[in-house]
Amino acid sequence: MTGMGFDLTSCALGAGSPCLYATEFQVPNVAIFDNTGTFLSHCNPGGTAYTAHVESVAVDRVSGIPSIYFGQATPGTPTVIQMDPGCTTILHTYSPATEGRGTDWIDLAKDTSDAGLTDIVYSSEGVHLLVFDTATLSQESNVVIPLAQTGSALTPDVSGTAISSLPGSSAYALRVLSDGSVAVADTETVVHVDSAGNLLGSCDGGSAGSGGLFGFNLLPDQNTFATGSFNNGQVDYMTMAHCDANQATPDFHFNAFQPGQSGFLLGVGIFGEVSQGCGQNCNSVPEFGLPALMVGAVGLLAVTLLFKRKSILPIQT
Numbered sequence: 001m002t003g004m005g006f007d008l009t010s011c012a013l014g015a016g017s018p019c020l021y022a023t024e025f026q027v028p029n030v031a032i033f034d035n036t037g038t039f040l041s042h043c044n045p046g047g048t049a050y051t052a053h054v055e056s057v058a059v060d061r062v063s064g065i066p067s068i069y070f071g072q073a074t075p076g077t078p079t080v081i082q083m084d085p086g087c088t089t090i091l092h093t094y095s096p097a098t099e100g101r102g103t104d105w106i107d108l109a110k111d112t113s114d115a116g117l118t119d120i121v122y123s124s125e126g127v128h129l130l131v132f133d134t135a136t137l138s139q140e141s142n143v144v145i146p147l148a149q150t151g152s153a154l155t156p157d158v159s160g161t162a163i164s165s166l167p168g169s170s171a172y173a174l175r176v177l178s179d180g181s182v183a184v185a186d187t188e189t190v191v192h193v194d195s196a197g198n199l200l201g202s203c204d205g206g207s208a209g210s211g212g213l214f215g216f217n218l219l220p221d222q223n224t225f226a227t228g229s230f231n232n233g234q235v236d237y238m239t240m241a242h243c244d245a246n247q248a249t250p251d252f253h254f255n256a257f258q259p260g261q262s263g264f265l266l267g268v269g270i271f272g273e274v275s276q277g278c279g280q281n282c283n284s285v286p287e288f289g290l291p292a293l294m295v296g297a298v299g300l301l302a303v304t305l306l307f308k309r310k311s312i313l314p315i316q317t
Contacts, residue, residue, distance in 0.1 A: 019085075020269070021057045021068060028054040030070060032087070043068070043087035051076050056105045056173070058275060059085075063110065063118050067091055071106035071122060079103040080120060080132075097139050099126025105173045108276040109180075118276070121176055127165035129174065129182055129193070166191055167202065173216035173267075175225075175274055183240070185216035185227050192243050201240075206248030209234040215267045218274035228265040233257045235268065 020033040021043060028050040030043040044050065052074035060067045068087075072079045078093035079102040096103055104125055108118040119140065120132040131140040168186030175183055180195030189205040190213060204210065209229025213236075216227045225243070228235045236250035256265045 021059070022269075023054045023057055023070065023267075025053055025055055025073070025266070028052055028072070030054060030057065030087075041087070043083065045083065045088055045090055049081060049083070049090060051078075053102070054081075056103075058106050058108050060108055060118060060276075063108075069106060069108065069120065071103040073102045073104045073125075075102045080106060080122075082134075092134070094120065094132060094134065094137070096120060096122065096132035097124075097130060099124035099128060099130070100170060101125040105171075107174055107176045107182075109176045110276065121174065121182065123171035123174055123184060125170045125172070127168070127171065129166070129171065129184065168213075172214045173227075175216060175218045176276055177218070177222055177274060183216065183218070183225060183243070185213040187211065187213055189213065190216065190225065190227055190238070190243055192240065201244035201246055203243035203245075203247050204236055204238060204250060207234070207236050207250055207253070208232055209236060209253075215265065217268045217270045219270055220272035220274065222274050226268050226270060228256065228268045230264045230266055233263070233265045235265070 019035075019040070022031045022033065023029075024031060030050075032040045032043055034040055050070070050072060053072055054070050055073040056071040058069045058071075060069065066085050068083050068085055070081045070083070072081070075098050078095045079098065080094040080096060081090060082092040082094070083090055101124055103120070103122045106120055106122040109121050109131075110118060118134050120134060122130050122132070124130060128142040130142050132138075133140050166184070166186050168188045168191070170187045172185045172187065174185070177183065181193060181200060182195075183190060183192045188210050189202045191202050192200040194200055204213065204227065207213075207229070209227075209232055212229040212231025213227050214230045216225060218225050222240070224237060224239050226235055226237050233256045234253050235256055237252040238247065238250050242251060257263060
């Protein structure tokens with residue numbers, strides 16, 4: 001599993017309960033679980049909805065049109081698929097521009113100029129944050145990152161010699177915050193930019209997981225994030241304030257794998273996670289039977305970690 005997303009208001013296959021949608025990268029397929037962690041079914045109309053390597057999921061909470069978007073890592077036509085929450089119908093397919101791969105990691109942002117329809121904000125294992133308008137079916141301008149770089153140090157550009165790309169080697173999972181800013185796992189660091197693309201912070205570069213920062217998600221309060229590394233299976237926690245202060249090491253970290261287990265940590269899901277810049281402000285968050293931090297892994301074993309009341313319960317799946 002890589003990308004994970006919660007349908008917090010209801011579960012189309014189990015009325016009144018939240019669902020977890022988890023992408024299965026190598027199959028490709030999407031698994032649906034109910035609020036007890038029980039597997040319900042696959043989200044794959046006709047069994048052929050995905051072309052290859054479905055990686056990320058975003059549940060639409062902003063447009064008023066109940067739907068789920070899936071991003072695929074392998075370039076092709078299309079790379080983003082929109083379905084109804086019950087996974088019975090493909091509502092639309094999109095073919096945004098790509099960089100290093102496909103539309104690996106996606107989030108949604110409300111576009112007030114298009115009657116509340118959504119923009120797809122995404123990364124493509126490249127050096128930009130890209131935007132696709134679902135109303136006009138057109139590519140919008142990339143989020144430009146004006147940074148001045150001296151050696152390995154990044155600071156807001158005041159010299160006039162800006163670079164227009166992210167500093168890391170590949171941009172992966174990202175989230176849009178309520179103020180319009182975007183935070184992204186950028187391989188070597190986590191980067192936070194405002195809605196105009198100005199650098200707010202670059203952090204976690206001194207973590208043992210640096211060089212493999214891949215998964216990323218925001219806690220419901222938007223003040224803290226979790227990022228996971230495919231290099232060593234480490235999950236890092238840090239406040240956004242510390243990231244904006246360019247803190248090099250996490251506030252807290254743990255290893256996703258228990259002794260004797262191995263694999264690659266590729267996804268971080270948080271119940272009540274902030275998505276499309278709103279998190280809990282979009283709807284109420286019911287109690288999830290087994291909340292709240294989940295990580296997806298690919299390897300000899302898949303591991304799910306559940307975080308509740310400051311305790312960590314490892315469950316082998």
